[in-house]
Amino acid sequence: TLLTINAGDYIFYTDWAWTSFVVFSIAQSTMLVVGAIYYMLFTGVPGTATYYATIMTIYTWVAKGAWFALGYPYDFVTVPVWIPSAMLLDLTYWATRRNKHAAIIIGGTLVGLSLPMFNMINLLLIRDPLEIAFKYPRPTLPPYMTPIEPQVGKFYNSPVALGAGAGAV
Numbered sequence: 001t002l003l004t005i006n007a008g009d010y011i012f013y014t015d016w017a018w019t020s021f022v023v024f025s026i027a028q029s030t031m032l033v034v035g036a037i038y039y040m041l042f043t044g045v046p047g048t049a050t051y052y053a054t055i056m057t058i059y060t061w062v063a064k065g066a067w068f069a070l071g072y073p074y075d076f077v078t079v080p081v082w083i084p085s086a087m088l089l090d091l092t093y094w095a096t097r098r099n100k101h102a103a104i105i106i107g108g109t110l111v112g113l114s115l116p117m118f119n120m121i122n123l124l125l126i127r128d129p130l131e132i133a134f135k136y137p138r139p140t141l142p143p144y145m146t147p148i149e150p151q152v153g154k155f156y157n158s159p160v161a162l163g164a165g166a167g168a169v
Helices: 017-043 048-069 083-095 100-124 129-135 159-168
Strands: none
Touching: 017 048, 017 083, 017 100, 048 083, 083 100
16 A cells, blocks of 8 residues: 555646646556555455555545645645546456456456546646646745746845856846
8 A cells, every 4th residue: 555655746736737647547557456455366255456445545635634734735636546446446356256367357457447537537626727737836846946036136246146147037
């Protein structure tokens, strides 16, 4: 479960929503299928993928609540949709009568096709992601994205600024 949660950006922040979506779709589809099939084959317990998906959904709702408690808007964090794809995987595992190759190929294909689709619909429902991203930036922005207030006229006597020419701008 921890591996799956950390495979890709499991919380779609509004500032990087579509970038996270691409990485997430590949990583999460793979991790969900590999983790669930591995567990089901060695324990014989069906319904494991849905269990994983439920745990991850609850975990992400808690994280969403934490961001909301910090003063961010409710839709600053979008919770990904795992459960329907996981149910398809569990259904495939049940239907193939424990034929591991069929479960991996058919179930993996169903998850790989459905998980990105569900999450694309999910992300399309965010209200104006760009506006929210600029209005409420994430505190963990990388240095190259951190806004710098312009220091107008502060260095007008500085020989360094004068000598730097275009570089001073």
